[in-house]
Amino acid sequence: AQSVTQLDSHVSVSEGTPVLLRCNYSSSYSPSLFWYVQHPNKGLQLLLKYTSAATLVKGINGFEAEFKKSETSFHLTKPSAHMSDAAEYFCVVSEGAGTALIFGKGTTLSVSS
Amino acid sequence: NAGVTQTPKFRVLKTGQSMTLLCAQDMNHEYMYWYRQDPGMGLRLIHYSVGEGTTAKGEVPDGYNVSRLKKQNFLLGLESAAPSQTSVYFCASSPLDRGSWNEQFFGPGTRLTVL
Numbered sequence: 439a440q441s442v443t444q445l446d447s448h449v450s451v452s453e454g455t456p457v458l459l460r461c462n463y464s465s466s467y468s469p470s471l472f473w474y475v476q477h478p479n480k481g482l483q484l485l486l487k488y489t490s491a492a493t494l495v496k497g498i499n500g501f502e503a504e505f506k507k508s509e510t511s512f513h514l515t516k517p518s519a520h521m522s523d524a525a526e527y528f529c530v531v532s533e534g535a536g537t538a539l540i541f542g543k544g545t546t547l548s549v550s551s
Numbered sequence: 552n553a554g555v556t557q558t559p560k561f562r563v564l565k566t567g568q569s570m571t572l573l574c575a576q577d578m579n580h581e582y583m584y585w586y587r588q589d590p591g592m593g594l595r596l597i598h599y600s601v602g603e604g605t606t607a608k609g610e611v612p613d614g615y616n617v618s619r620l621k622k623q624n625f626l627l628g629l630e631s632a633a634p635s636q637t638s639v640y641f642c643a644s645s646p647l648d649r650g651s652w653n654e655q656f657f658g659p660g661t662r663l664t665v666l
Contacts, residue, residue: 470653481659482657534653536599536647538599539584539586539596539655544591544593
């Protein structure tokens with residue numbers, strides 16, 4: 439069975455410092471992996487997705503994630519945080535078309551000036 | 552393209568009342584899904600559909616029913632609302648194409664409160 443563990447429920451950074459949001463997954467198959475972002479009282483926006491083409495995936499707004507099969511990890515990073523990055527971030531795993539997305543419980547990112 | 556739309560955006564119900572949430576997509580996607588989002592729980596799948604006229608249960612189906620009479624619409628019904636169904640409901644859709652890797656496109660959500 440698939441599962442996703444987001445290792446931190448809350449991460450706080452200062453503006454201009456790096457961001458690291460950690461995610462481990464469990465899957466019986468070769469999964470596709472996603473990071474979604476949700477700003478307060480808003481819907482879900484896709485940041486990036488891993489689909490086996492390349493282990494380092496670049497997304498929108500300067501975010502990227504690296505797929506490490508040996509560690510079953512898919513951590514999200516950004517070199518320099520911006521105030522507008524404050525939001526909730528979800529790591530998500532899927533085993534194929536027409537199946538459920540399995541969401542982690544989310545990491546709230548706070549950015550201080 | 553409007554993408555995925557949901558109506559209504561907000562609703563307050565009393566315990567025992569019924570209602571239907573409507574999801575519509577204009578991307579000609581085969582698959583559609585209903586999720587609920589609760590604090591600290593991420594999103595959990597309620598029901599889904601792999602095509603017109605077909606539906607299946609997800610992780611948390613109890614107390615909900617769904618119908619997919621038209622390809623572009625997916626309805627979520629609550630026959631007798633309970634306070635435990637207070638949540639934010641998201642609809643999503645995804646294409647049949649295996650190459651899409653199951654990227655799902657989400658609607659803006661419906662915030663439901665059951666008193």
